Amino acid sequence: MSVSRFTFFRSLYKLENLVLRRYSAQNAINLSDPAVQTYLNRLMLEHANLETKPRRNFEETRRLQEIKPIVLALEQRIALFESIDSLKELNKRDGQDEEIKKMIKEEAQIYLKRMKEVDGELQSILLEPVLTKGGVLVEVTTGAGGQEAMLFARELFEMYQSYCEYKDWEVDIASVEKSDLGGIRKASFLVHGLGAPELMRMEAGVHRVQRIPVTEKGGRIHTSTVSVAVLPQPSDVELNIPDRDLSIETKRASGAGGQHVNTTDSAVRIIHIPTGTAVECQEGRSQIKNKQIALQKLRTLLLQKQEEEQSSKINSERKSQIGQSNRNEKIRTYNYPQDRVTEHREGGGTTHSLKTFMQGGEPLEKLQESLLRQQRYQAVMTEINDFIARYKAETSAKS
Secondary structure: OOHHHHOHHHHHHHOHHHHOOOOOOOOOOOOOOHHHHHHHHHHHHHHHHHHOOOOOOHHHHHHHHHHHHHHHHHHHHHHHHHHHHHHHHHHHOOOOOHHHHHHHHHHHHHHHHHHHHHHHHHHHHHHOOOOOEEEEEEEEEEOOOHHHHHHHHHHHHHHHHHHHHHOOOEEEEEEEEEOOOOOEEEEEEEEEEEOHHHHHHHHOEEEEEEEOOOOOOOOOOEEEEEEEEEEEOOOOOOOOOOHHHEEEEEEOOOOOOHHHHHOOOOEEEEEEOOOOEEEEEOOOOOHHHHHHHHHHHHHHHHHHHHHHHHOOHHHHHHHHHHOOOOOOOOOEEEEOOOOEEEEOOOOOOEEEOHHHHOOOOHHHHHHHHHHHHHHHHHHHHHHHHHHHHHHHHHHHHHO
16 A cells, blocks of 8 residues: 555545534544544554564454454545545536536535445444453442342342343352342352453442332332442463362252252352362252352452452452442432433433333443443543654654
């Protein structure tokens, strides 16, 4: 690709009012911004250098695949711009009859329409979150609010179960600690599927509920909180536990669960001897399945401990997720009297019909996707700003 084609951004900027629209919507990049154009220009140069390399290492191959869709969209924009530029030159020629001018105008409109479509495709490529197939451990813990908080913890837990079914994710309940009134003090489950790590990560934090307690009639509005922590599940390669380090006990399951659960030794308790970490699982009927779930939860907790020893990042991240479970710390508020759910993080907003939201379907999915796009937008803009800062520093050093 010739060097002159890389300068198209500068010329294209002059046609801003004709071809490009300034993206004022949330989660959109202003493609007419010279800084953004400089960044995209450099991506094209990087792609050309990587593509012509006779041999590439793993990281270079990964990077090439990452930026290739962006460059393909940019090359379409170049071709469209050149076609529009050719029509402009043709229109300047003397002696053109009205029929030819009409054809030029119609063809230009086609190119302009396609340019807008390519701009939209480019926005999607730049900002669409990457979803991976993997798993997470989700922990729901009662915060402030006593029995009312426990009842809402159960509702939140059930919402996540419905949502996982809606997303066709695999779910294994690891533990449920119930309250006397049918609420939940603490519960955890493993979820695995496409997009589960990224989408469920959006649920980490303090969830605040405002409503008249179901235990009271005609009472005042009560505020309660429930904390949600989301931890990545390790693979077998990341954390392999020798059998000699495990103490495995089986016992009869306790609490409600049906006749079969209560009359067989299906409950499993595993202790990691070196660290003393213990986990239990008695939610399933099969002892083998309960053992698998308990082992996966143990691996997740041990990986967390391992990373905490190496760095305080995971520990501080978890604290930032669940906070102190106080009423004034929240990522989302569920207001029953006003029938709305308010997401307080950037990229969120207010959703009405709280009952529909709590069914764990499309409204929750849309909210999570919006939050992910906002995070992606911030990450891309940070990358662009960092690049521009380096670019200016390099330019100043050469001058």
